[in-house]
Amino acid sequence: MTIRRLPSSLVLFFWVLSLTTTATAGDYAERRIIGFSDQGRHFAFEQFGRQDGSGFAYAEIIVIDIEADDWVAGTPVRVLLRDETAGIAYARAKAAEQAAGTLKQLGIWHPGELLASNPPAEIGRDPLKVSVNARFPLPGEAQELTFALQQFPLSATSCAGFSNQPIKGFRLQMTKGAAKPLILHEDTSIPKSRHCPLGYAISDVARFVAPNRSTTYALLVSVLRVGFEGPDRRFIAVTAKSP
Numbered sequence: 191m192t193i194r195r196l197p198s199s200l201v202l203f204f205w206v207l208s209l210t211t212t213a214t215a216g217d218y219a220e221r222r223i224i225g226f227s228d229q230g231r232h233f234a235f236e237q238f239g240r241q242d243g244s245g246f247a248y249a250e251i252i253v254i255d256i257e258a259d260d261w262v263a264g265t266p267v268r269v270l271l272r273d274e275t276a277g278i279a280y281a282r283a284k285a286a287e288q289a290a291g292t293l294k295q296l297g298i299w300h301p302g303e304l305l306a307s308n309p310p311a312e313i314g315r316d317p318l319k320v321s322v323n324a325r326f327p328l329p330g331e332a333q334e335l336t337f338a339l340q341q342f343p344l345s346a347t348s349c350a351g352f353s354n355q356p357i358k359g360f361r362l363q364m365t366k367g368a369a370k371p372l373i374l375h376e377d378t379s380i381p382k383s384r385h386c387p388l389g390y391a392i393s394d395v396a397r398f399v400a401p402n403r404s405t406t407y408a409l410l411v412s413v414l415r416v417g418f419e420g421p422d423r424r425f426i427a428v429t430a431k432s433p
Contacts, residue, residue, distance in 0.1 A: 217242040217422040221410055224251070224293065226300045226398035230406035231256055234298045237425050238282050243418035245274040249285035253292055256406060256429045264292060302398035302408070308391065310412070317391035324366070336365045337409060339392055344377055349386035353416045360390045362409065362428050374430045384426065386416040393425065405432035
């Protein structure tokens, strides 16, 4: 009997397929920055993935009023396809369709600049601290801007009995050069929308410079929270005007 070897392309296909079909514990959302409005007052991003347990594809579009420090009315837009055979791309398309009116009305179409990104699988990076060049892409000496996140235990009655690990809040600071740190966010309680968070990390730092030269920073913070088959990852945004 002659044993024929599979073409290398097929070997690669089945190897990738095995990775995508066996790694089902937990629900690790992905994200995409949609952008900023004309004057930098509004910021939008999407997160998407497939639920653990049900296997349903989902997509969410979150639009933030930076001055009000709150979600824009009618958002987040949330789509959950209650069909295991439906794809994530279809969920994202439906969410984009539903959010299109809000994004157009607010003029959210400027992508801004991605200054830093911290993939969770990358080794050697500090997930709680990132420094960027605030002068980019201008020539000359760099102007260091550092974002640092601290986690701390913070009780939440709604999470009692859900995990044997401590529920956590976070504090996010921004430091310009040698100046005194500026607190961008500090939890005093756990919002219900965050469910039961176990840990945080800085995922992305984006910036938008408006026509009047005002500068807005938006940080996507990943939240690891109690899930059905393991910790789930979702994202929240913290925004700040340049000091």
